Amino acid sequence: MPASTRRALAAVVAVMGIVLLVVGAWMVILLGPSGEAQFSASSKAPGALVVPSEVLNAVDVPVRVTATRADGGAVFLAAASSTDVRALLATSAASTVSGVQFPAGRLDLHASGAGVPADIRTADVWRLTATGAGSAGLLVDQSRAPETVVATSGDATALTDATVTLTWDDTAWFFEALAMATVGAVLAAFSLNDLWQGRVIAVRGDVAETKTSEATT
């Protein structure tokens, strides 16, 4: 292989290695040893808080959903098929999670509807439910995806000023990120070393060429 091609290849591998190292190290720091990613958003608008399947089922690991209301009232949190939740909420006022900001840890909310939310607690569509004073939490597995989680008031008062938090954790993510960083470091180290060695040989070659030239003259 010509020296120039070898050096170009080494440079490309070095770039790839550095990229893997930086991204991997960044993810390791962000996720931590437990491999946890947490996102939250608050809504002061009255109405239900909705986590649609596009977010809830975006990753094939269980997601822990927690809803907290500032006034300490009862919270009703439930998961059901997305079709059923759409039918239940219809035109009711709701704040729906429309995006996840990583690594900012933020959820984007989209407000829709204006009607007073119906009492959806008695419906038989809920696969999982949780109620609590001030906050409630659910661990939603992915076995029945696509599903939607709804947080609403568990009592007669309307749900306002509430926060929804989504937490995914998978230890495998941490080790995957660690592996990525390690592979990147190894690739970068070898290819940079190769580039450095090539430079030394080239410099020595220049010196040898100069000496030969002097001897000839």
Add this chain to the structure above:
Amino acid sequence: MTRHDLITKSVAMLRLRREDLIGKDLITKSAARLRLRRDDLIRVGRVIVVSVVCVVCVVMIASVPRWGATHALLGIREAPKANTTSAPLTVDQAKRILARTFTAAYLGETTSGAAAQAQLRTAYTGEGLRGVSGRVKLASVQPALSASLLLAPHPKLLAVSRGFGFPRFIIAQTVASDGGLPILHLLVSPDAATPYRISMSAEMVPPATVEPFDRLSSGSPLVTNGTGLAVAPATLLNLYAAQMAFPAKAISKAPFVADSFAVQVRAGAAGAAGAVASQATYTQVHTVVPSSVYAVRQASGDALVLGVLERTDSFAVKPGENVNTVANKAFVLLTGKELVTKAASITTLEFVAFTVPRSTGQATLVAAREQIVAGAGS
């Protein structure tokens, strides 16, 4: 003007030397000013370019939506599509619904007052509610509650609906703790906001059995138009209702096997007609209650058809006659009348379930129950 002249003139104008404008010398001069060798300066330049490319790559990989490293590493995906061939309920959910509904039904039938009425409305719907209301009203003159379907502690879940459309159903079977015939129940939920409630219940007719349904996890489909069955569900029930009329109407090529329930109803009608023959004219009409028919496909391809018929017993009192109804305690309880001079009627609901074969053959009655629900007289 040649290129050479242009550079020379430009140099003169800028009061610079000609070599200053030539790139090769610029690098050499820059290297000299930085006290570096020319080759080292070139290498430094390359390192800077590579670093910039690295940073750009990192930013792209980390931030481009749906393609970035975060998506790849975390396994972020599109949400799966809804599985239309699965049940909308888990087995646990269905069992919880059964437990709640039968508890409410039991409380509704064993207590009294507004709370009992509320429990009944929680447990029953439609014709089921009409039937149980009649049963509660006539409790003093009808068989005791020991024969009730509600004394069954462990309902057996037979089938749940398939897919996420409405109406949805649950079919369950109970056997009263004190023995007796197994009872078949149909619970329905018409929309997402309305809980499942008992729509009908009927005792199994010996020696009939209910063939297995599809797995509970996949649910059982509703048969909407009778395709693939020996007879369409609506046609079956309409013909069954017609053949039970009094005076009797002949049905050619009945799509159902003769059964003990129909025989019993016809015998009762004939008896009533004979008993009042001198004082009144008696007729009996059966009609299928609209929207009460459900047909559920079984694993074998056959279907279980459930429906409700409304039977009206009419008495047209002959001129100058007075009919004493004291002996008919149910009629007196429902109407408060012990003497009828013009006309009287009794409304009874008949809850029936048939097994319909998938291709040829006749349907078989597997469960039936009747319940007086109303009466009128003048």
